[in-house]
Amino acid sequence: MKPDLRTAWKKEVLVGDGAMGTFLYQLGFPVGISYEELNLTAPEVIGDVHRRYLQAGARVLETNTYSANAYKLGKFGLESKVDEINREGVRIARQAAGPDNYVVGAMGSIYGAKRINITDQELKRNFDQQITALLAEGVDGMLLETFYELEEIRTALQCIRTYSDLPVICQFAVDQVGMTRDGFSINEAFAVLRGEGADVLGFNCHSGPQGIMSVVETLNRPLDVPLSIFPNAGLADYVDGRYVYGAGPEYMAECAIAFADRGARLIGGCCGTTPGHIAAIATALQGYAPAALPEAPEVGRVRPTVLVNDHEQQDIVGGGSPQEPTLVDLVKQRHTVIVELDPPRDLDITKFIEGSRALKAAGADALTLADNSLAVTRMSNMALGYLVRSEVGMRPLIHIACRDRNSIGTQSHLMGFDALGIDHVLAVTGDPARFGDLPGSSSVYDMTSFEIIRMIKQLNDGIAFSGKPLKQKAKFIVGAAFNPNVKHLNKAVERLEKKIASGADYIMTQPVYDPELIAEIKRQTAHLEVPIFIGIMPLASGRNAEYLHNEVPGIQLSDAVRARMAGLQGPEGRAMGVTIAKELVDAAMEHFNGIYLMTPFMLYEMSVELTSYVWQKSGQRPSPLFRSQ
Template sequence: MKPDLRQALKERILVGDGAMGTYLYQLGFPVGISYEELNLSRPEVIAEVHRRYYEAGARIIETNTFSANREKLSKYGLEGEVEAINRAGVSIARGAVGTDAYVVGSVGSIRGGLRKNMRTEQIKQDFKHQIELLLDAGVDGILLETFYDLEEMRIALKIVRDLSDVAVICQFATEGVSRTQDGYTMTEAFDLLMKEGADVIGFNCRSGPNGILRSMESLPELRQAPLSVFPNAGMPDYVDGKITYMATPEYFAECSLKFADLGSRIVGGCCGTTPEHIAAIAKAVQGYQPVERGDSAVKLAPEEDADGGPAVEIAEPGEPDAGEPSILDLVRQRHTVIIELDPPRDLDIGKFMAGAEALKAAGADAITMADNSLALTRMSNLAIGTLIKEKLGIRPLVHIACRDRNLIGTQSHLMGLDALGINHVLAVTGDPARFGDLPGSSSVYDMTSFEIIRMIKQLNEGLAFSGKPLKQKANFVVGAAFNPNVKHLDKAVQRLQRKIDSGADFIMTQPVYDPLQIEQVYEATKHMNVPIFIGIMPLASGRNAEYLHNEVPGIQLSDEVRRRMAHLEGEAGRKVGLEIAEELLDSAMKVFNGIYLITPFLLYEMTAELTKYVWKKTNRRDFHLSPLLK
């Protein structure tokens, strides 16, 4: 007979299972259905998923009941099936795995991160109904997962404790921040939960391993309770209508040991993870001997952003203001530098404006700003772009994502940009909203990136999206994004050609970190009749390098770059990061006039230094340079 779950965690690390929903998606089940309903209609499929995770080494098996409450099931007309789905979920999991596995009842947040008007009493009733069913069906524990605020977590925990002494695991969804959505620090939240009966505390979803490591490092005093972590397989990528994840099993294996050193006694996976990820974790932690918490913790440089990496989207040029040459005019004559500086995620614009001013002084030809990249809410790039244009006199180049606006909102937004004289834009698809900081929000996607390029160019013809004539023509210069960090570059170039055929005036690439790759991109695209701005983003630390390589879609670092950045933090990391970027610039400037610098963590001093390096190499003297660089 296996010991109680709490006793087992005192003796060893238990491996959790991986994703259910995204794994079913990989198996061909579409988004938009109730995956929990498959407990009734396709129990053999759910059993096979459990079995694969068990055979991979998982000994914590979650029931397929994450959204099996009245509120969530009512969206599919299944509110009358709450009991059947929950009981079947426990039965299927129990029957699919060995007796040495712990079957825990998965209970997800009902609010789901939304601060919508839901009566607390109804939330209590829905939680109580589901939890009673799971306990009655004989689970070994209850897993409260993907909660965003402490208030709702405490409601669910109290209900479990009023009903049973079963083991309870409480997990918050986090993007590397140190507070819950209702304002509690994680230390405060975890302390309260332990006092109120939680046996295991931790994090799942929302972040890849890097973001969860950051959250764990914000809890230096919590040694009393075992921790539990279930990260996503990095950030999702959305290409041609399909969602994919890029973090490899090998990366998960490496990170699982870091989780263990920081106090984790349960390590599993969330969105994007597969049996292969779980097998890698199981192999890595086999025979693991616990160490004192903090011994191997990797601390952040204070200026690094909470999400572990800059939001990388791709910027583009547009048409000139009256009498001023456009980015297209400039890049056809000389080396031209566009610098990405992401809008702030709060209401303080001081550091952003200081950065924009420093970049202008360094000689940037334009500053480009993402449109809530990675689906993280930032200040409007229309507003911040207007400010730098009017107050600093530098050209703004704004991104426009298909995700956030329908056709009406997109045309309205573009008309506003035209009225403000902001005519350089980059058309991008945009990362899915459910993976951002407001996961209850909707992704619109009325248009693809190809379609939005065509529609913007239609405004240049004096025609609205509807085809109705406008009283004057817009003059947008439209950029398109290109990701060369793919296995089959030829196919990516074919896709890029479609964007050019749709009307793209120029291209900007995701950052590259290999001189050979820069040459390959040049050879693959030199026949195209539009300028290409090659993306270069300086690395800030070894940890930043590993995060970008393993978790951010569209970025791949060479083995040599990762070796040089390994274990470097703070000033030492930034110094080597600049050296690598300068070497890449040396290669890029031989074949590309267009240079696209991406600022990491608002460390604008780094991209300002690289801009000056470009001008020093080209002997450009038509603007003010530091005396040291003349």
């Protein structure tokens, strides 16, 4: 007879299952249907998924009832079937689990990623209805997952405790900041839930292992409660009309050990994970003997930074005047360096301006600013582009994502750039909003990256998106993104050719970490007439290297690079990262004039050193295009 859950996770690390929704999606079930209704219409499919995870090594199964509350089911006309769907979900899981494994009743947030108009009484009524149905079929415990607000998960926990003393696992979906959406630090939220009777606390969904680990490391120590960790398989990428996840089983297994070392006693997977991931996790944890929960200095609540900006505004200097060569002109004549510096996630721009000035002094030809990359909210790159021109005297190159604006907003945005004299832009698709820090936000995608390139060039012809003539023409130099880190480079080049046919004037690649791939890119793009800027991003640490390789779409590191970065951190890690980047710069300069440096974590000193290295290698130091401030 198996011990109860409370006894089990004191003695061992239990392996949970992986994703249900995204796995059903992989099996061919479309988005836009109720996966919970499959408990009634296709119970054999749900049972098969459960059995696959058990065969992979899972000991704890979640019922397929995440959204089986009246509010969520009501969107499909199923609100009258709450009791039936939840009860059947438990029966299917219990039949698959057998006598030796555990079944927990899964309940998700009703608010979800976006706050909805529902009263406290309605919220409680929805929770009560689902809880009583799950408990009636005899679950071993309850799992509250993907909650963004303390008050909502607290309400759900209180409802459970009204009916049962079964073990309860409470999991938040948070980003690296480590705050709930209603303003509580995770340490504060954990203390409240512990006081309300939660048995296990933890995290799932929203981010991959690194994002969750960054929050785990802020927890007050010593921990007085086991942790539960169910990360996504990295960040999702949208490829050929489908969502795909990059983190492989081996990487998830390594991260599982790291989580166990930090007090996790239940480890599984969320979006993008499969039986293959769970098998790797189970193998890695086989025979793992949990140590006492680690001790560490107490970490208090993070206070917001005081907003500082003491720079004086100065006049704009012309970036679009005819006498100034464009980046396309420059890169045809000499090596040319573009450096990316991320806009800040808060309102303090001091370090951003300092970094911009340092990069200008180092001789960078342009500063490029992403448009809320990875769907994480950052300061407007239009506003910062203006400041880069007016305060720093440096050319800005601004990214424009299809994700955030419809065609009306996109044309308005571009007209604003033209008015400010910002003429270099990069058209990108943009990472889906559901995987960023505001996952309830809508991804617009009115246009594809091909279409937005064509529309920008249409503005250059003096024609609005609507087809109506404009009183003057824009002067945009339009770039396109290129990901060479793919299995079939020739297919990626064919896609690139279509972007060039749409009007792209230059190309900027994702980071490349293999000199041989740089040479192959040159070979396969030699017929293209537009210049290519090879992306190089110095690694900051071994952990940074593993995160990029396993969790960020479009980035792959060679085994040799990962081995050189393994275990390095701090100054030692950054030094090795710069050394590797210089080797890549050597390879890139042999084949291309365009160098595109990406600054990690606002560590602009690394990009300054690499920019200076380019001029040292080329034997020239170009004069700045803009006046000194």
